[in-house]
Amino acid sequence: MTTALVGHGAAQQFEAHQLEYARTADQLYRLGRARRDGVGWTDDDAFVAEAERIISLSNEAWMARTIEEDGAAHR
Numbered sequence: 585m586t587t588a589l590v591g592h593g594a595a596q597q598f599e600a601h602q603l604e605y606a607r608t609a610d611q612l613y614r615l616g617r618a619r620r621d622g623v624g625w626t627d628d629d630a631f632v633a634e635a636e637r638i639i640s641l642s643n644e645a646w647m648a649r650t651i652e653e654d655g656a657a658h659r
Contacts, residue, residue, distance in 0.1 A: 601646065604646060
């Protein structure tokens with residue numbers, strides 16, 4: 585029973601990470617496509633800053649979720 589619960593928890597964690605990564609990838613893809621299509625983000629510094637912002641938000645969400653999960657595991 586314990587193995588099944590641990591496996592289920594790991595699968596849920598994997599799903600959450602997969603969703604976060606897919607969302608981040610989509611945002612970065614749309615940012616790059618807008619730049620490529622000439623719709624915006626022509627300034628190199630602004631483009632890089634926006635890409636870094638997107639990645640940073642994803643990292644913050646991942647860290648918050650990991651800390652929350654670690655805390656829940658120790659209760």
